[in-house]
Amino acid sequence: MAKKMMRIGMSIRGLGYHPAAWHHPDVPADGTFRFEHYVRSAQSAERGKCDLIFFADGIGIRERDAPRGSLARSGYEIVEMEPMTLLPALAVVTKHVGLVTTASTTYNEPYHIARKFATLDLISNGRAGWNMVTSWSEAEAKNFNREEHLDYDTRYERAAEFVEVVKGLWDGWEKDAFLFDRKAGQFYDESKAHVLNHKGKHFQVKGPLNVAGMPQGHPVLVQAGASEQGREIAAETADVVYAVHGKIAQAQAYYADVKGRMAKYGRDRDDLKILPAICPVVGRTVAEAQAKFDQLQELLDPLVGLARLYNTFGDLSGYPLDEPVPVDALGPQEIRSMSETLLKRVREEKPTIRELYKEVAGRVTGFGVIGTPAQVADAMQEWLENDACDGFNVTPTHLPGGCDDFxxxxxxxxxxxxxFRKEYEGKTLRENLGLKPAVNRYTVARSRNAAE
Ligand SMILES: Cc1cc2nc3c(=O)[nH]c(=O)nc-3n(C[C@H](O)[C@H](O)[C@H](O)COP(=O)(O)O)c2cc1C
Structure with missing residues (x-):
């Protein structure tokens, strides 16, 4: 049997995923102001034959300034370039790697999103992908005329309709609709242009879209959400899922669940690629890898570290950092139930505040592996071959170094x-991911009618 091939995304947002990344001597501290910084990582990912580069995104500064002053000392997700503007520029300096960014269904209109990703697909010759998220923060709501974010069910209901509309708009022009026939004076074939006329609960969109001819038909649809609704949308519509799991058992359960939901939508399990986050710290020896991680941990600003404990323990900035967490001195309102494991550990093992914030801040996004190339590859292969994933979205500790090391x-x-591939197999992101071509609903209906 042919070996299952791994799909790899490289997440190149900002300066990297470790909260001390901007202190790292190899990271340009002002990198998020510099286009070259992004070019450097994007080209490195392409050199590594990654399927795609990935941008998570928020439309506001979502971190709180708690304890007071911590935000101004943090270089993490504070300022960054708007990815929908950045990606077309990166399309010009790369040739093969897929270009995926996050865009919110809560603070956009479907027509905007359909149009922008269609254009990105044209500019990049078929490498565009949209990570569809519903947005969750109050900080974002306040940038868009609201005091609070929409409630959960409304957000997901809106998201489901949003995606339907976007796909409907992408289908509006069939593949061979444009004739460009100067002799006959026919620019397009009217029978292959379709007005969507969508009238739903959240959107009224007439169409057609005034962008057409995308090489992929539909840019690749990525979904990131772990809840019941998130899983269902993924099973029904997504080509790729971005997930976060710390342990293989958790990833296997998620994989089985989401893939198991696909059959009722007439989809094969392979039509969806599940890519959990992995944060590798790689060295030629175990000691070198560990030293790289320790270096970042040492660079962590105490106030930024304390911000990572704020949700669980409140403001600890008034306590000595090298003494045990004063868990019994804290009021019940400061201690939230969601961190019971952490709380238990603090009670039993009595770590100092500094030890604890380092531990929490060093807990990288998703699955963390510190080791030699063979050890990292072993871990990845184990997940791949035991139905925990179809590949990974790499979230490097710092950029471009973490990407280069990988x-x-x-x-x-x-x-x-x-x-993993030695050369790109296809021209488009869809082809490289091993996905089927997108199906245009009108073309399908036409061939069905012709067959009857
Ligand atoms: C792996 C992962 C990545 C996500 N990335 C983003 C992101 O870049 N921007 C964003 O606004 N929300 C992001 N989200 C949040 C989701 O869009 C969603 O709002 C949130 O996960 C709550 O939905 P859920 O309960 O279905 O997970 C992400 C969620 C997950 C699980």
Whole structure:
């Protein structure tokens, strides 16, 4: 049996995923102001034959300034370039790698999103992907005429309708609708242009879209959401899911659940690629890898570290950092139930405040592996071959170094094992991901009618 091939996304948002990334001597501290910084990581990902580069996104500064002053000392997700503007520029300096960004269904209109991703697909010759999110923060709501974010069910209901409309708009022009026939004077074939005329609960959209001819038909649809509704949307519509799991068992349960929901929508399990986050810290030896991680941990600003404990313990900035967390001195309102595991550990093992914030801040996004290329590849292969994922979205600790380390050390190891490509197979992102071509609803209906 042919080996299952791994799909790899490289998340190149900002300066990296470790909260001390901007202190790292190899990271340009002002990198998020500089286009070259993004070019550097995007080209590195392409050198590593990654399927795609990925931008998570928020439309506001979502971190709170708690404890007071911590925000001004944090370089994490404070300022960054708007990815929908950034990606077309990156399309010009890359050739193969997929270009995926997050865009919110709560603070956009479907027509805008359909139009922008269609254009990105044209500019990049078929490499566009949209990570559809519903947005969750009050900080974002306040930038868009609201005091609070929409309630959960409304957000998801709106999201489901939003995606339907976007896909409807993308289908509005069939593939061969444009004749460009100067002789006959026919620009397009009217029978292959379709007015959507959508009238739903959240949107009224007439169409057609005034962008057409996308190489992928539909840009790749990515979904990131773990709840019941999120899983259902993913099973019904997504081509890729971005997930976060700390342990293989958790990832396997999620994988089985989401894939198991697909059949009722007439989809094969392979029509959806599930990519959990992985944060690898790679060194030629275990000691070198550990030293790289320790360096970042040492660079962590105490106030930024304390911000990571704020949700659980409140403001600890008035306490000595090298003494145990004063858990019994804190009021019940400061201690939230969601962190019971942490609380239990604090009671039993009595770590100091500094030890604890380092531990929490160092808990990278998703699955963290510190080790040699072979050890990182072992872990990835174990997940891939035991139905925990179809690949990974790499969330490097810092950029571009974390991306380079992965590309230079782990990718060759995965290639040697025959579980990752040596060259791009296809022209479009959809082809490289091993996905079927997008189906245009009107073309399908036409061929069905012709067959009857
Ligand atoms: C892996 C993952 C990545 C996400 N990335 C983003 C993001 O970049 N921007 C954003 O606004 N929300 C992001 N979200 C939030 C989701 O859009 C959603 O609002 C949130 O997960 C709550 O939905 P859920 O309960 O279905 O997970 C992400 C969620 C997950 C699980």
């Amino acid at each position: 590309v230079d050390m782990v990718v060759p190891e995965l290639q040697r094992r025959g579980i």
